[in-house]
Amino acid sequence: MANIISLGGLQVASRDELGQAMGGGCTASSCGTKAGPADMDPAIWAKVKDHPCYSEEAHHYFARMHVSVAPACNIQCNYCNRKYDCANESRPGVVSERLTPEQAARKVLAVAAEVPQLSVLGIAGPGDAAYDWKKTKATFDLVQAQLPDIKLCLSSNGLAVPDHVEEIVAMNIDHVTLTINTLDPEVGAKIYPWVFFRGKRHEGVEGAAILLARQMEALEMLVARGVLVKVNSVLIPGINEAGMVELNRIVKAKGAFLHNIMPLISDPAHGTHFGLTGQRGPTAAELRAVQDQCGDGANLMKHCRQCRADAVGMLGEDRGQEFTLDKLPETIAEDGEEKRAAYRDWVARERADRRAAAEAAQAEAAFVAAPPLLVGVCTKGGGRINQHFGHATEFQIYEVDAAGVRFVTHRRADNYCVGGHGEGDRLSEIIRTLEGVPVVLCARIGEAPRAKMAEVGIEVIDACAMDYIETALLDLYAERHRTPEAGALIA
Amino acid sequence: MSYRIVTPQCTACGACEIECPSSAIGFTGAAYSIDAALCTECAGRFETPQCASVCPVPQTCVPA
Numbered sequence: 001m002a003n004i005i006s007l008g009g010l011q012v013a014s015r016d017e018l019g020q021a022m023g024g025g026c027t028a029s030s031c032g033t034k035a036g037p038a039d040m041d042p043a044i045w046a047k048v049k050d051h052p053c054y055s056e057e058a059h060h061y062f063a064r065m066h067v068s069v070a071p072a073c074n075i076q077c078n079y080c081n082r083k084y085d086c087a088n089e090s091r092p093g094v095v096s097e098r099l100t101p102e103q104a105a106r107k108v109l110a111v112a113a114e115v116p117q118l119s120v121l122g123i124a125g126p127g128d129a130a131y132d133w134k135k136t137k138a139t140f141d142l143v144q145a146q147l148p149d150i151k152l153c154l155s156s157n158g159l160a161v162p163d164h165v166e167e168i169v170a171m172n173i174d175h176v177t178l179t180i181n182t183l184d185p186e187v188g189a190k191i192y193p194w195v196f197f198r199g200k201r202h203e204g205v206e207g208a209a210i211l212l213a214r215q216m217e218a219l220e221m222l223v224a225r226g227v228l229v230k231v232n233s234v235l236i237p238g239i240n241e242a243g244m245v246e247l248n249r250i251v252k253a254k255g256a257f258l259h260n261i262m263p264l265i266s267d268p269a270h271g272t273h274f275g276l277t278g279q280r281g282p283t284a285a286e287l288r289a290v291q292d293q294c295g296d297g298a299n300l301m302k303h304c305r306q307c308r309a310d311a312v313g314m315l316g317e318d319r320g321q322e323f324t325l326d327k328l329p330e331t332i333a334e335d336g337e338e339k340r341a342a343y344r345d346w347v348a349r350e351r352a353d354r355r356a357a358a359e360a361a362q363a364e365a366a367f368v369a370a371p372p373l374l375v376g377v378c379t380k381g382g383g384r385i386n387q388h389f390g391h392a393t394e395f396q397i398y399e400v401d402a403a404g405v406r407f408v409t410h411r412r413a414d415n416y417c418v419g420g421h422g423e424g425d426r427l428s429e430i431i432r433t434l435e436g437v438p439v440v441l442c443a444r445i446g447e448a449p450r451a452k453m454a455e456v457g458i459e460v461i462d463a464c465a466m467d468y469i470e471t472a473l474l475d476l477y478a479e480r481h482r483t484p485e486a487g488a489l490i491a
Numbered sequence: 492m493s494y495r496i497v498t499p500q501c502t503a504c505g506a507c508e509i510e511c512p513s514s515a516i517g518f519t520g521a522a523y524s525i526d527a528a529l530c531t532e533c534a535g536r537f538e539t540p541q542c543a544s545v546c547p548v549p550q551t552c553v554p555a
Binding site: 132134 | 504506509541544547
């Protein structure tokens with residue numbers, strides 16, 4: 001193991017020095033640009049490049065907001081209890097206040113003026129956006145009139161979607177998420193106790209069959225009209241995991257752009273049927289096993305944060321509490337459009353630079369023949385390693401090998417119950433969270449936590465602070481597998 | 492002949508208002524309520540009262 005140079009020994013260097021020292025990445029913007037990922041249709045890239053939920057890359061740069069204008073729902077799910085509300089709780093269906101369309105539009109305007117990263121307004125309940133359609137539509141109409149550059153997006157169980165497809169297209173809603181948990185009505189009956197459709201409550205298998213037929217109809221109608229469809233599936237151990245690979249195959253075949261397999265969030269305190277009956281969520285390993293069975297993973301979304309129906313900000317952060325109704329100004333003078341346009345220009349340049357740097361680093365790593373390495377990354381966004389270890393509330397987990405860098409998942413380390421515990425408890429929680437991840441890259445870390453992490457075999461490196469994630473990972477990987485001769489030169 | 496909403500249990504989702512064929516349900520003050528003068532219990536139009544069928548909370552839209 002003598003050929004492995006410990007980067008942990010290096011302290012923060014300037015980016016140029018580091019680039020030279022590690023034989024990696026061109027960081028200048030003169031390295032050339034690319035319009036979008038080479039493997040994506042330009043028309044689709046144009047639709048997803050600013051949407052943090054539809055593009056893993058975009059989620060490093062752009063923010064979304066949900067407004068909770070649609071509380072009514074047409075089905076009951078065993079993982080949902082909309083009476084529950086907690087400001088510290090982060091999961092779908094939870095909100096702190098419900099808004100009228102007028103209030104929601106004012107909130108969107110206030111956020112747009114403050115947050116230039118904002119690119120998407122989504123309506124995801126807390127009930128069903130397509131069922132509570134009048135409120136959804138009124139909100140979108142108001143926002144579109146004032147902020148035409150903000151993309152509109154909605155999320156639904158699909159039951160009511162076929163009734164509104166033409167309006168969805170006419171309103172330029174380019175993105176629709178359908179939550180489809182199973183293709184088997186027998187399984188559906190274990191997830192949906194009832195479905196309300198055409199004036200009647202349908203229970204059990206009958207209801208689940210109606211829902212499934214409408215979901216497939218919605219998917220086909222939207223795809224036929226060029227709307228990008230993301231399918232969300234809640235992975236419920238012992239109930240629907242056996243059918244998940246087939247579900248993935250079918251929705252892909254029907255034209256879904258992305259499939260997001262999410263873990264069930266279940267706790268008795270949530271008051272949901274699953275929570276109260278002890279139905280557990282999947283472990284990270286179980287989720288990954290199902291994702292891995294779904295083929296090459298090209299169409300899987302893995303960066304979902306399962307956000308609240310009133311979330312505001314970058315994925316993984318929630319600034320909703322900054323923009324509650326009582327904090328909104330009466331009149332909002334500017335809409336921030338110029339700031340957003342300037343921000344988007346900056347992102348375009350930054351992306352080109354990031355890609356060029358990653359390509360250069362990729363060329364270095366391409367010759368390594370070694371197993372892939374899992375690395376945890378602390379980032380505040382922008383695709384850079386720019387967060388202090390102690391400030392990280394989640395770790396983005398990447399896998400790197402000679403073929404390149406792949407985002408695997410994120411792991412949270414800010415369990416909402418952690419607050420109030422000591423630093424030691426928090427570190428233990430982080431160590432648990434990072435199981436199986438031998439290296440962490442961050443902007444800074446104190447010597448004491450670094451030593452504690454090293455004791456359990458996790459090396460925390462802050463030598464590539466502010467570097468692009470891909471570049472740093474590829475450089476790290478190439479460095480670790482450099483031949484002794486080449487290693488000696490660098491050392 | 493009317494239904495009523497058990498306010499303390501109501502989540503105020505408004506699904507009942509969407510489904511009511513008699514426009515008998517509205518959000519008044521701080522809660523949803525059913526106008527007994529307008530409510531027909533959906534007699535002759537649906538098999539069951541629509542508010543009770545769509546309500547997510549058991550025993551919350553009930554006969555007055």
